[in-house]
Amino acid sequence: MSGWQRTLIAVKPDGVQRRLVGQIIQRFEQRGFKLVGLKMVQASHGILSEHYGELRTKPFFQSLLTYMSSGPVVVMVWEGHNVVQASRKMVGQTNPAEAPAGTIRGDFSVHVSRNVVHASDSQEGAQKEIQLWFPAKDLLDWDCCDQIYTIEV
Numbered sequence: 314m315s316g317w318q319r320t321l322i323a324v325k326p327d328g329v330q331r332r333l334v335g336q337i338i339q340r341f342e343q344r345g346f347k348l349v350g351l352k353m354v355q356a357s358h359g360i361l362s363e364h365y366g367e368l369r370t371k372p373f374f375q376s377l378l379t380y381m382s383s384g385p386v387v388v389m390v391w392e393g394h395n396v397v398q399a400s401r402k403m404v405g406q407t408n409p410a411e412a413p414a415g416t417i418r419g420d421f422s423v424h425v426s427r428n429v430v431h432a433s434d435s436q437e438g439a440q441k442e443i444q445l446w447f448p449a450k451d452l453l454d455w456d457c458c459d460q461i462y463t464i465e466v
């Protein structure tokens with residue numbers, strides 16, 4: 314199916330502490346995407362260094378790892394048509410000050426260092442991140458009964 318994709322979404326420790334997990338999942342469900350993997354983890358600096366490898370020279374890298382390992386994160390894989398680009402739009406800009414109202418960051422956060430949620434930024438990135446966080450056996454390939462009403466098959 315053309316445009317069929319998977320992406321990694323994570324509710325960061327601030328989102329979990331602020332009990333936003335349900336509202337964030339609801340947004341992806343109501344948009345028409347399918348949840349194929351879900352877990353709550355206390356992330357180690359090891360996995361986070363790999364996840365944020367491209368940012369390792371940034372001045373905020375250590376504080377990013379400290380924040381991301383400060384409490385549980387809820388990591389998910391969502392599947393559907395164009396889900397990588399669509400979820401970036403739903404999440405909004407990295408800096409919540411620039412994220413429009415209606416986006417997750419624009420509705421729930423004010424500061425770049427506590428921006429509530431992660432979303433893969435490309436299909437290649439999504440593939441790497443999904444492999445990093447989930448063994449293949451933990452992703453379920455299931456038929457969603459309303460699929461013919463969300464895309465043309």
Ligand SMILES: Nc1ncnc2c1ncn2[C@@H]1O[C@H](COP(=O)(O)OP(=O)(O)OP(=O)(O)O)[C@@H](O)[C@H]1O
Pocket residue numbers: 368373377406407408425426427428430431432433434
């Ligand atoms: N200037 C900053 N100060 C503090 N934290 C930052 C800053 N820039 C980025 N971060 C943190 O690092 C994360 C990764 O930055 P990146 O540029 O990948 O943003 P993003 O792709 O929007 O976020 P994510 O990768 O978490 O989805 C940001 O989500 C944010 O938590």
Ligand SMILES: Nc1nc2c(ncn2[C@H]2C[C@H](O)[C@@H](COP(=O)(O)OP(=O)(O)O)O2)c(=O)[nH]1
Pocket residue numbers: 368373376377406407425426428430431432434
């Ligand atoms: N403290 C701090 N954190 C930052 C800054 N820029 C980015 N970050 C954090 C928040 C981002 O969500 C996270 C990942 O950066 P990213 O992958 O470039 O952005 P994004 O993919 O999260 O939108 O790093 C920053 O300038 N300061």
Ligand SMILES: [Mg+2]
Pocket residue numbers: 432434
């Ligand atoms: Mg990023």
